[in-house]
Amino acid sequence: MKLPHICIIMYKINDLSENAALKLPNGIAELRKHVNMLVIDDNDFMPESFLKANGYQIHHKTDIDTIKDVEPYDIILCDIAGVGKKLGYSKEGAFIIREIHANYPNKRIIAYTSYTYDPDYNQFFSIADFVAPKDFGIDDWINALDDQVKKSIDPVNQWIKIRDYLLENDVSTLTIAKIEDKFVAAVNNKDFNKLRSYVEGKDSQLKSIITDFLSSLCAKLILGSIGGA
Numbered sequence: 001m002k003l004p005h006i007c008i009i010m011y012k013i014n015d016l017s018e019n020a021a022l023k024l025p026n027g028i029a030e031l032r033k034h035v036n037m038l039v040i041d042d043n044d045f046m047p048e049s050f051l052k053a054n055g056y057q058i059h060h061k062t063d064i065d066t067i068k069d070v071e072p073y074d075i076i077l078c079d080i081a082g083v084g085k086k087l088g089y090s091k092e093g094a095f096i097i098r099e100i101h102a103n104y105p106n107k108r109i110i111a112y113t114s115y116t117y118d119p120d121y122n123q124f125f126s127i128a129d130f131v132a133p134k135d136f137g138i139d140d141w142i143n144a145l146d147d148q149v150k151k152s153i154d155p156v157n158q159w160i161k162i163r164d165y166l167l168e169n170d171v172s173t174l175t176i177a178k179i180e181d182k183f184v185a186a187v188n189n190k191d192f193n194k195l196r197s198y199v200e201g202k203d204s205q206l207k208s209i210i211t212d213f214l215s216s217l218c219a220k221l222i223l224g225s226i227g228g229a
Helices: 026-036 048-053 094-103 120-123 136-154 155-168 173-189 193-199 202-214 219-220
Strands: 038-042 055-060 075-079 108-113 131-132
Touching: 026 055, 026 136, 048 055, 055 131, 075 094, 075 136, 094 108, 094 120, 094 155, 108 136, 131 136, 136 155, 155 173, 155 202, 173 193, 173 202, 193 202, 202 219
Parallel strands: 038 055, 038 075, 075 108, 108 131
Antiparallel strands: none
16 A cells, blocks of 8 residues: 655744844945846936945946846846837836746846826736835935845745745645745755755746745855855
8 A cells, every 4th residue: 555645844934043144244234235236227317326335236227138137136126117118018117027027036126217107007016026206315215225135135035035926826835835844944054955956857937936046145145155144
């Protein structure tokens, strides 16, 4: 008689040990040096020079040729009007936001605009991690960016993005629970080999999001390969 396979799930995200919190020697000032940000705006981004002066790694493109252009960046700030034209979609920056989420769900997205859009755009704004008015003051931008910087390297926030994406794409709750178990163990043990092995041979969508995480700044900090985490 063949015995049924027993799946043992030991960990949930709230089981992450306190030492999983990533801290660099000089706090937020040090983190700003490591988190690469891309601004997509066909006009000048007025806060840019001030943000660079405060240590943020800001790169500016007036538009992107392909969604792969965002790949090197941890946080993307995207205007809505006047961009996304080369991707051939009428909703411009809103389409970029959707495509970033579809292709790089681990990345954090900040949408901003000075215009009012019809309710059709709400589905796109809801994808963004933060929506800022274009007339944000410098202090407002610093507070918003620091919050996104911290979340971009926080394993709990990273897991929430992974989980939500898997749920959106109809991955079973049992599979998500198995991945969460291995994710928590990987972070606590600072060893991603079992998590990597688990997704090998799995659905390409599932493998892709875990592979993206494993190459993220968050994962590098957990492994101690950047900044002495």
